[in-house]
Amino acid sequence: MSQARLIDGTSLARRIVADTAERAADLTERTGTAPCLATVLVGEDPASVTYVRMKRNRCRKAGIESRQVELPADTTTEELVGALRSLSDDPGVHGILLQHPMGEHIDERAAFEAIAPEKDVDGVTFASFATMSFGLPGFVSCTPGGIMRLLDEYGVDPSGKRAVVVGRSAILGKPAGMLLLARDATVTYCHSRTRDLSSVVREADLVVAAVGRPRLIRGEDIKPGAVVIDAGYNPGNVGDVDFDSAVERAGLITPVPGGVGPMTIATLLEQTVAAAARQLGV
Ligand SMILES: Nc1nc(=O)c2c([nH]1)NC[C@@H]1CN(c3ccc(C(=O)N[C@@H](CCC(=O)O)C(=O)O)cc3)C=[N+]21
Numbered sequence: 592m593s594q595a596r597l598i599d600g601t602s603l604a605r606r607i608v609a610d611t612a613e614r615a616a617d618l619t620e621r622t623g624t625a626p627c628l629a630t631v632l633v634g635e636d637p638a639s640v641t642y643v644r645m646k647r648n649r650c651r652k653a654g655i656e657s658r659q660v661e662l663p664a665d666t667t668t669e670e671l672v673g674a675l676r677s678l679s680d681d682p683g684v685h686g687i688l689l690q691h692p693m694g695e696h697i698d699e700r701a702a703f704e705a706i707a708p709e710k711d712v713d714g715v716t717f718a719s720f721a722t723m724s725f726g727l728p729g730f731v732s733c734t735p736g737g738i739m740r741l742l743d744e745y746g747v748d749p750s751g752k753r754a755v756v757v758g759r760s761a762i763l764g765k766p767a768g769m770l771l772l773a774r775d776a777t778v779t780y781c782h783s784r785t786r787d788l789s790s791v792v793r794e795a796d797l798v799v800a801a802v803g804r805p806r807l808i809r810g811e812d813i814k815p816g817a818v819v820i821d822a823g824y825n826p827g828n829v830g831d832v833d834f835d836s837a838v839e840r841a842g843l844i845t846p847v848p849g850g851v852g853p854m855t856i857a858t859l860l861e862q863t864v865a866a867a868a869r870q871l872g873v
Pocket residue numbers: 642688689690691692713715733734762824828847848849850851852853854855856
């Protein structure tokens with residue numbers, strides 16, 4: 592049986608981070624100020640702690656400072672909004688990442704909207720969603736933005752393709768579909784109420800799996816030759832796609848790890864340096 596070509600997210604991410612580090616160094620030299628990302632974490636969910644640590648480590652290696660804000664699990668929406676407003680007003684902070692998910696008691700949307708649009712390097716605000724949806728310049732949601740870069744790198748033009756996005760979360764599925772639509776794909780969203788998911792996915796030339804259900808999408812659901820992007824985050828580095836069966840049917844596929852994940856962080860760093868350059872007037 593034929594095997595899909597693998598999309599190497601690690602290597603493209605490495606190149607983007609290297610370019611970003613050069614730009615960060617240049618900016619620091621010219622302005623005397625290093626780009627700075629504030630990372631905001633509410634509570635101590637182990638996966639979130641790990642992701643934030645990875646992002647901060649990657650920042651350090653790229654010459655981006657990071658400021659860590661850790662808030663207790665019982666932080667109220669008002670307190671979180673207050674913390675985000677003060678980071679938004681702080682000229683020493685150029686980008687803000689609010690790690691998702693937060694506790695059930697927090698109004699996530701209110702929190703995201705407390706991030707100043709010019710510092711929304713994670714692309715989570717309504718303002719960023721709007722520019723992204725219209726294909727206008729602005730900050731993209733990092734995982735969807737990373738996915739589009741991978742598609743471009745591998746010569747996949749979404750125009751005219753049937754794209755099926757499985758998942759409709761505010762910072763992953765929904766913006767991924769909007770970016771594909773902006774590039775002229777015919778986009779279908781699937782979600783928890785979708786009837787007969789398999790039959791919808793089988794129509795897809797391009798599948799983006801973004802629900803957080805381990806191995807939900809299986810090889811038999813994949814149209815032969817389709818492009819399969821696995822953006823699912825599940826415990827233990829397992830994606831939403833059953834890789835072993837999907838690789839037999841797909842034309843091009845992202846592995847987990849080594850696919851979309853590293854691109855998420857690369858996009859975050861790149862946008863942080865872009866935000867700093869703009870704020871420092873370069
Ligand atoms: N506001 C917000 N923005 C996010 O971008 C965001 C978030 N919240 N919440 C959690 C998810 C998760 N996430 C990942 C980033 C990188 C990898 C990554 O680089 N993974 C490596 C594996 C890393 C390892 O070896 O453990 C890979 O796939 O190759 C994974 C997951 C960003 N997220």
